[in-house]
Amino acid sequence: MNYLQLLQLAAPETIVTVTVLAVLGLDLTVLRGKSIAARFHAGVFLSVLGCASAALLAFTRHQDANLLNGILIANPTVDFIKVALLVLTIFTLLISTSGKFTDHVGEYLSLVLLATIGLMFLVSTEDLLMIFIALELASLSLYILTAFNKHNSKSSEAALKYFLFGGMSAAFLLFGFSLLYGISGSTNLREIATGIAGRGLDPLLLVAIVTTVIGFGFKVAAVPFHLWAPDAYEGAPTPSAAFIAAGSKVASFFILAKIFTLGFAGAQGSAVWHGYLSGWTPTVAVVAALSMVLGNLTAIVQSSVKRLLAYSAIAHAGYMLLGVLSNTPLSASAMMFYVITYALTVIGAFGVVAVVEDATGSDAIANFNGLSRRAPGLSLCLLIFLLSLGGIPPLAGFIGKFFLFSAAVGAENHLGLLWLVILAIAMSAVSFYYYLRVLKAAYVQDAPENAPAIQVPLVTMFTLVLLALLVILLGCAPGLLTQYL
Amino acid sequence: MLAWTIYITFIGVLVLMLLPRDNARAARIVALLTAVLGCAVAFVGAIQQTNPGEVTTIVKADWIPAIGAKYFLAADGISLVLVVLTGLAAVTGILFSWNIEKRTKEFFAFYLALIGGVYGVFLSFDVLLLFVFYELTIIPKYFLIARWGSTRKEYGAMKLALYSFVGSHLVLIGMIAAWVVAKGQLGHASLNLVELSQVAFPIAFQHWVFPLVFLGFAILAGLWPFHTWAPTGHVAAPTAGSMLLAGVVMKLGAYGCLRVAMLMFPEGVRMWQGEIACLAVGGIVYGAGVALVQKDFKFVIGYSSVSHMGFVLLGLATLNTIGLDGAVLQMFSHGIIAGLLFGVVGRMVYDRTHTRDFNDLEKMNVGKLLPFAGITFVIAGIASMGLPGFSGFVAELQVLMGAWAVFPKLTILSGIGIVVGVAYTLRAVQKGFYSDVPAEAPHHHHEHPLEPISLPEKVGAVMLIGASLVVGLFPGLLMNWIEPCFKSSLFKRLLEGGSL
């Protein structure tokens, strides 16, 4: 290998890195003393430009390479995931344009971009070490992003909680990885797979599997490792929360699926009803079932919309894990479709929440009362996002669920995973209730007297409408996305 | 041609959304125009269809190739009947909600969205597409009730939405399972109903998956004891909402039972036939019995809907052509009659007197104050009782004939339901319109004379009465569409075990 090749492979990441520096520099020099709004606009414009060019590059190049035994790989799927990550970042940036939560604009934007870089590296590797490093790069950025709202003590509290849980999960992950290395003598996923194949499930491997599940369980906020999530979502500045829920989730799930399906290929076991075999799938199945049930049931009683979205995110993590444990190429692509559309939707939902929070001072459900009168366009977008999360056709969320569940049902012979699918579908029926609660506030309740119309910033409105259209489009023509997965 | 019913309706929704916020008049006119146009297209399209017995493709295009889903709209005679019903219900519903002043534009936008979804369900021959349209109707329903309804509207709306959602999720489970199994049998992924109806699903599979799918749809059809959403939902809904709920939405459920559950899993039906018939008759008798003791006028009609839908389900359970003919005709008939009843009670009476309590209505003697409302209700009541000359009679006649051949004892039981049906209708006529209680404080009415029945209401009522009469006197008009369907190859597998 030579460095030129490395640079070429890592070109999108490089472009984003350069953008980080440019944004920081610009904010420090030219924009000094300007209003926060102007700094945000300029900074976001530059960042979006960088991300867009990186995405364009990743989208148009047709690389197929494997550098240093899986340390850095490139193929169309990976590139497409990168594109998706970049697009999600762009949307996150756009909804933060009108933010008033910080005056450290340059730092905020560059941290978002840094996290994106971490995530991009995370998806383009098949090596445990690289996975860990990339994950930590992204996580550290996210911790800081969570703490960014200095006016709100909840923000720092949430960040600390997130940080402590994150640190613990990293420890678990590292422990699991070290065991894997010890068993197989390699850090490359494919070699690990050959290393553990045929060994049977000895206690060491089992511990490795369990700790890896725990480590990623924290990252994707699956029950019982979810405790940080509601606080982090609630305390963090809303765009940060959106990013945690969207971009980081896409990358985490991609790599999670990769580790399990690739690295633990020989030890999947079986989660089939009456056909249980120990391995990683039953372990994940338990986590998935718990997440779906607990996430949905807890979401019902929330009064803060952000917390509600947090619990719904936990539940959605459960559905996504279903895609992981089905363990077929079809289910993997179904899961990726689901994660990406979920991410798009959830950014939109957080975008709406951000606007409402700015206008009314809190994200309580009661503050959404009469939203359809105060901001018809905004509430229409909210309607689309929440219905998509609830799985109403013809929105993307429904098609995602359909893909995911049908792949899961078709995965094992004789409908073996049907029990889990039935649970998932039942829980998704439950989830409808709490989404409807928010929509009821927006569409049915009357606004408080003399409540003024909410002015939605132009960029935000544009972003939200774009997202809503995407959600509808991907629901009606999912082929646009599935062809890349 | 028929596909334009869907497109026109959704275009109407878009136009409404673009209208200025406070122009109620424009909103009404746009809504009415859209509905009339949709209805006209439905009529013309239905008449143009030369061979109602066969599934005639309207549009067929690839949609999601990965799972074999197609954008496949088609129609056979059953669809035609229900599409025409939807058209009629849509127009009359708008006529009966002409007086909506609160957020008129949004009301009609939701209303038309619901109608568009309903058209879509009746014309879809791709299971996924059907399901998409089916779910699409849930949201407008919810908002129509929760926003513009009365009496515990939020509770009723939520109950309805959750029941629908639970039902549709049961369907989803069955649909996914069937898709997987069919893929194994066909060798390629398919969601085409015509194709799926020819797949020989394993019998053991049918035995458990059929009840799931059937129940999922039947919840919306008001299958007893899963009917409880219906009365509360109907009562809570605004007039046009209840008209649509009883008029077409409940038909969605029954249609799904027939078109999806029964067509795909004939062995499953045969296994569960008796249970379904028992529940259906339970609904007929229970609905009628409970309607007899209600204090709220709308609850009477709500429970009567449960009772009448019992006939549809009973007809479906017979699995013979005459019973199924009757079931489909009853869908049409109940759609018309229940719409009319709700129109009278909700719009003509409740909007003017602001009460639906029989104790209050008894003192008003509404029959004298609003003669038109009284007469309309009497005619609708007669039709609802299943007296000959109206559509309900021909439909129930065939259902009962079909049922005699299979479940003689249950048929006799359902006879009791009919008698009780007569009783509650009479009670409603007496208490609601022609009571003997002397009018209390007559001067009260002189101060606030009831607003006379408006022209749109009269037109709507006459349309519905006319439809019921025409079908009652010339059932052949619709039977010519329905009958060939059940003789076609599509239904052969379902019916070959039946005796008639």
Add this chain to the structure above:
Amino acid sequence: MNHWLTILTLVPFIGGFIVAALGAERKNLVRIIALATSLIGLGGALCMWMHFDAKSGGLQFIEKFEWVKSLGIQYFLGVDGLGLLMVLLTAIVTPLAILASWNVEDRPHVFHALVLWLQAGLFGTFTALNFFHWFLFWELGLIPAFFLIKLWGGPKRGPAATQFFIYTMVGSVALLLSFLVIRLATGSFDFIDLAGMAKSGELNTKLAAIMPWVSWKSNIGLIVFFGAFLGFAVKVPVIPFHTWLPAAYSEAPSSVTMLLTGVMSKMGVYGFLRILLPIFPEQIREMLTPLLWLAVATIVLSACAAFAQKDLKRMLAYSSINHLGYCLLAMFAAASVATGVTASDLQKAAALDGALLQMFNHGLTASALFLFVSLLEKRTGGLRGLDDFGGIRKVVPVFTGLMGISLFSSLGLPGLNGFVGEFLIFKGVFPLEPWAAAISTIGILVTAIFLLTLIQRIFCGPLNERWAKLPDLTTAERLLVLPSIALMFVLGIWPQFILGAVDATVMKLVQQLNF
């Protein structure tokens, strides 16, 4: 193909709409048009009576064409002697009822429209020969009757109307369910076809064949018969099913009661003759003894019940049940097993002739009686208790005389119409079922007693001073009751007027029953 029967039904139907459309203000116009319409009906019926070929005994004025092909439904009209007799009765009673209700002031347009629609329903019922539209008219007749009672009735009209409606509907539903079984087994709704099948025994075979797995299939014919029987029994009514009747008759305005008793009650008897007897002869024969007991009970118990009444209208209502009981007796006896064929045929014919005559007579007499009651009520402000009067013959001699004639006609005094019918019935029934005829004579006796009591308590005895100024019948009123009284005499002396027309029909019916 002619359309006389359709037109006959349509005239009052459309007339009803015209009257209703005139509105409440033009009261006299409404009344005149209603009367004119009913007179057109009468004219039409008379024309048909003239053109009716009495000798053939078959169906005439037939109209038949396909209606709903898939259900085997035809539009099939036609009358034989029986049908035409009923049509004529309806046509006679309706104008009388309209005249009797001349003074209705509350919404007269609706009132008269309902009366005309009721007439249309009756015409339809008596001319339809396919179950489908026969049932349509059978049920539609109910609706106007219900509202006439409900809206213009006495103080307890609400419950009375409801009871009337529900009872009849219970019967109708049973009837409907039975006919659905028949349709399912035979594929036909056509009364004439079905009678043919019954005669050839095909009907029972087919009925048994449709439900091979049902344990009670051997009795299916009987069950179907019971369903249909219930439908007609409620309408006539036969005694355990009669409880709706006194309330309905007494609460209804008297002019409406004229129609109810005069014609509507004949619907039930007509149903027995047209449907039950030809289609279920075997079942009737099987259940003959219980059925005869029912008929006897109807005759005797209703007479006794009438005796116990204090209200004039209730008494007449029970007497109405009693009179129709004779028709039932005759019909059931006619279905009994023949021993000596030729002789019994004559007896059966006599019984059925008597039944038909009795139907017409009762329609005439009972409606006249209720007409008198309405005239009386008009004078007394609604009072009609037996004890409220006394000795009024001195004050209102003409009224007393004319009503007395009607009462004696009802009682069966020779020379008046009532006698001939009852005589023929007993003449036929005695040889066929002697025991039943014997017990039924008790009914005649009690009838005589209570009618005489009525005459005595109201017209004779010391004058109740309260009524000292009771006005007698006006000329118009005299003219109004005159036709009925005249007909009573005419038919009493010349029953051949009716018998001649129905004889052939009756012979045919008797043939139908012999196999």
